[in-house]
Amino acid sequence: MANSPIAIEELKLNSFSIFQERWFVLMAGDFAEKKYNCMTISWGSLGVIWEKPFVMVAVRPTRYTFQFIQQYPDFTVCAFPTECHKALEYLGSKSGRREDKIAKSGLTACAAEKVAAPAFAEANLVLECRKMYTDPLHEAAFLDPAIVRNYPNRDFHQLYFGEVLAVSGDRALYC
Numbered sequence: 001m002a003n004s005p006i007a008i009e010e011l012k013l014n015s016f017s018i019f020q021e022r023w024f025v026l027m028a029g030d031f032a033e034k035k036y037n038c039m040t041i042s043w044g045s046l047g048v049i050w051e052k053p054f055v056m057v058a059v060r061p062t063r064y065t066f067q068f069i070q071q072y073p074d075f076t077v078c079a080f081p082t083e084c085h086k087a088l089e090y091l092g093s094k095s096g097r098r099e100d101k102i103a104k105s106g107l108t109a110c111a112a113e114k115v116a117a118p119a120f121a122e123a124n125l126v127l128e129c130r131k132m133y134t135d136p137l138h139e140a141a142f143l144d145p146a147i148v149r150n151y152p153n154r155d156f157h158q159l160y161f162g163e164v165l166a167v168s169g170d171r172a173l174y175c
């Protein structure tokens, strides 16, 4: 089933399980320039801030994708049908620094509707986002001392809030 535009008001999904169980692929860069990279993510959120719908993603500075999301003004997050799960495992365990991991995953980058960052032809949900805020996590702000155990290498995540500019997907699944 081909993807169609979905208005934010129509979108129906469980924002906890889509991150934690199904995962997204975060893509940053520029499709026309052929400069982009992606990685699987399962930490993040969907919500509203400053009266805008937004996606928050958390990227460790050690990821190759970090260079792209830092440099370029927008990003996409894509969800996939279950048959693509192996490809998402691949994109979440290999680095684009060392190989063309998108080609090896079997997935296909394609142009997004409103942003320069690519989407994926196989995705069944695409959220196109423009960066509006970024900041690293600050260790001094961790209120639960257990949190720091996530950072043995002190590579604290950089947070990005992206305003959602467009949503497209399989309306049978998400409306």
Ligand SMILES: Cc1cc2nc3c(=O)[nH]c(=O)nc-3n(C[C@H](O)[C@H](O)[C@H](O)COP(=O)(O)O)c2cc1C
Pocket: 023, 037, 038, 039, 040, 041, 042, 043, 044, 058, 059, 060, 062, 063, 064, 065, 066, 088, 089, 091, 092, 093, 094, 095, 096, 097
């Ligand atoms: C299920 C799953 C979820 C992940 N979630 C995140 C995340 O939210 N943030 C992050 O920085 N890395 C996350 N990773 C790790 C990156 O996807 C992984 O390090 C990837 O190989 C980075 O690729 P890159 O170097 O090409 O950017 C996750 C990996 C998996 C398998």
